[in-house]
Amino acid sequence: MTNILDSNLTCGIFDHFDEDGRSIADQYADRLVLAETYDRLGFYAYHLAEHHCTPHGRSPSPNLFLSSVIQRTQRLRVGQLVMLLNLYHPLRAFEEICMLDHLSNGRLEVGIGRGSLPMELTYFGVDADVAPSRYEEASQILLNAMDGGVLNYRGQHFVLDGVPLTLSPHQRPHPPTWVATNRPESASWAAANGANLACVGPSSVVRKVSDVFRAHEKTKRLAEGRDRFIALLRMIVIGRSEAEAYSLAAPAYERWLTSFKFLYELNDLSLPANLPPTFEAAIESELCVVGTQASVRQTLLHHLEEAGANYLLCQPAFGNLPVDAAVNTAAAIHSEFIAPER
Numbered sequence: 644m645t646n647i648l649d650s651n652l653t654c655g656i657f658d659h660f661d662e663d664g665r666s667i668a669d670q671y672a673d674r675l676v677l678a679e680t681y682d683r684l685g686f687y688a689y690h691l692a693e694h695h696c697t698p699h700g701r702s703p704s705p706n707l708f709l710s711s712v713i714q715r716t717q718r719l720r721v722g723q724l725v726m727l728l729n730l731y732h733p734l735r736a737f738e739e740i741c742m743l744d745h746l747s748n749g750r751l752e753v754g755i756g757r758g759s760l761p762m763e764l765t766y767f768g769v770d771a772d773v774a775p776s777r778y779e780e781a782s783q784i785l786l787n788a789m790d791g792g793v794l795n796y797r798g799q800h801f802v803l804d805g806v807p808l809t810l811s812p813h814q815r816p817h818p819p820t821w822v823a824t825n826r827p828e829s830a831s832w833a834a835a836n837g838a839n840l841a842c843v844g845p846s847s848v849v850r851k852v853s854d855v856f857r858a859h860e861k862t863k864r865l866a867e868g869r870d871r872f873i874a875l876l877r878m879i880v881i882g883r884s885e886a887e888a889y890s891l892a893a894p895a896y897e898r899w900l901t902s903f904k905f906l907y908e909l910n911d912l913s914l915p916a917n918l919p920p921t922f923e924a925a926i927e928s929e930l931c932v933v934g935t936q937a938s939v940r941q942t943l944l945h946h947l948e949e950a951g952a953n954y955l956l957c958q959p960a961f962g963n964l965p966v967d968a969a970v971n972t973a974a975a976i977h978s979e980f981i982a983p984e985r
Contacts, residue, residue, distance in 0.1 A: 733801065791808055
């Protein structure tokens with residue numbers, strides 16, 4: 644396998660923004676401080692999830708929070724991972740994307756998707772049987788709008804006749820796009836449409852998805868002369884010792900897990916089969932990487948190589964993990980993966 648550090652590894656941040664037990668205002672303030680830290684340490688981008696009616700997501704309007712992040716940062720790119728297009732009119736989504744791209748002076752990364760839990764969409768009147776086709780139309784309209792001009796579209800869910808697009812993105816032809824998936828068929832769509840890919844799960848499972856992505860992406864890469872990102876998501880806690888790291892991470896994961904399960908338990912739904920039910924299972928399944936700076940480095944390098952990923956998507960803040968622990972983890976990742984490239 645190739646040394647991942649010789650393959651231009653990029654490091655970014657992912658945030659579910661799950662509830663930590665404190666006031667929402669305090670948590671917002673701390674996340675903005677963390678964003679400043681990520682910016683100072685040279686992380687590539689801050690990717691924010693969108694969830695609704697659940698403590699698993701305190702940023703149900705990611706674009707609103709990201710508009711604050713861009714005012715507190717200089718270089719850090721920002722984006723949704725993902726923007727739930729089924730909850731937006733695609734024209735409204737396009738206009739918000741244009742605004743964020745200009746407000747950030749071209750630092751926007753656009754993530755789009757259907758979402759992982761249909762119940763969240765159902766609360767807004769979008770039934771599970773309608774969501775796939777509605778999302779397909781909305782994503783196509785959004786991509787068409789990026790080309791500018793006058794927007795025309797006739798579909799089952801949306802009809803747009805001669806809509807003048809008076810806004811356009813700052814980045815040309817448009818901001819980079821992202822798709823989050825562990826499904827090979829979605830990976831092939833992302834590759835065909837020039838999107839970057841974000842995955843979570845055991846490295847061996849992700850490798851099957853990244854191989855499909857690269858196979859379909861070859862034509863795009865040859866035409867544009869650059870590789871797309873294949874991101875591997877890991878919840879990471881780095882301590883001065885293994886014992887310290889585990890003592891911080893274990894209760895934080897349990898808190899994160901409680902928030903994750905909230906809507907499933909409220910609606911008597913079966914939990915995802917791949918959800919680690921305990922902290923030990925999260926370590927075993929590679930979702931969490933916990934330890935000293937040296938041990939975490941080796942584990943992450945192994946995961947990235949096996950997964951075929953070139954973008955480390957770090958989640959250093961989750962559950963009730965103290966802010967200073969997230970800062971220490973981010974600083975250690977900077978030291979191991981970002982600073983050596985400068």
